[in-house]
Amino acid sequence: MDRTENASILVVDDDHDIVNAIAMLLEKEGYRIYKAYNGLEALDAVTMYDIQLILIDVMMPKLDGLSAMMRIREKKNIPIIVLSAKSEDSDKILGLSMGADDYITKPYNPAELAARVRASLRRYLSLGAADSAVRSDTVKVGGLVLDKAARQLYADGEPVRLTATEYKITELLMENAGRVFSAEEIYSRVWNEDSFSVENTVMVHIRHIREKIEINPGDPRYLKVVWGIGYKIEKL
Template identity: 50%
Template sequence: MNNNILIIDDEEAIIELMDIYLTNEGYNVYKAYNGKSGLEILSQNDIDLVVLDIMMPGIDGLQVCKIIREDNNIPIIMLSSKSQDIDKILGLGIGADDYMVKPFNPMELIARIKSQVRRYLYLNKSNNQNHSNNIITVKGLVINKNNHKVTLYDELINLTPTEYKILLLLASNLGTVFSTEEIFEKIWEEKYFESNNTVMVHIWRLREKIEGNPKEPKLIETVWGVGYKIED
């Protein structure tokens, strides 16, 4: 079964170009030229990934991302003509899984879409499995690998696929310190480059969701100069 990709962008030329590339790769493409239409398509169809432009009239991409994240964990790749780090941090900070700057190489976007869809499907393919060792419990946090649900003191925590993968990596290796580079290369399956703050942003988002005080984390600990860990 082909995966469904939703592209939300007010630039028709970009949508039509990506439609050609994605269709050639075997994806089903849904097209929306503004945020409102994109949200309507998402509510009516089984979408596996959203490619979302930030700068749009009406409801901009940041608002659309926030709305999607209220009850949906599908991967979101943001597009923007802004290349400043603060713009990338803002996009990732509200729930995007990846960020690309316009103009972009279509084949690079295809590669990132494939990576995100593969990761998303991997997280959801074992829903019907039932093995006791697929439950991880640490400090009130429960990670159920069978249905990919995370609870903290019995309260459901809504995580994006990327946040879940990072948390699962750390919780599955209690006491092990992972550097920013190691986390990036294991989760994104790409080469890490200096000044890449993607991991830092996702760790902060995770802490906001699972820590009582994100500035004084008790679960995801920082080992200064080394990386991050979760202790039993």
């Protein structure tokens, strides 16, 4: 836990004001901040300093964020959060598939930004050891870890308090990550009853779970609603 407190973060954006704002925001959280204003500077900073996390913009002069990220990925496995004004799904998928750990769209919510930084750092620093020892009764999806023996869910290393029903739903979806479950299916498997017009009920539970495990429930990272069909937990 303590290790995240004084982690070094590199903030890369061609807009100085934004860099400063982020720096001030994160310095208040206790991180050490390095600044860079384009991709090349970012590469220099990564080689010069010991950096645990990078916040990087996409559209920058000289070397754009995505290219810089790919170069950095060649040497280092530190978490990289892409910060971009491009908000389309295709942009997000591109960023994540090129090695980004998270994708935050501008204009961001400062609190959310801070939370995501924290979560990524925690995943990187605290759980890095745990990664190697994967136990059979543990299910892991991205930053979510389900300890089935203890019936406990950890989100980015932090324990989450779930009700019995919520736990069952989470377990079902995590064990079948990537698969879409209809409300009826979830209902019959969790409640063990025949279902009829249960959409509302299931959806309410899903929303509650989302509020507990997601940093931004409006833009969920793990538990997703497939509108008009069902629900799933993304396979990460």
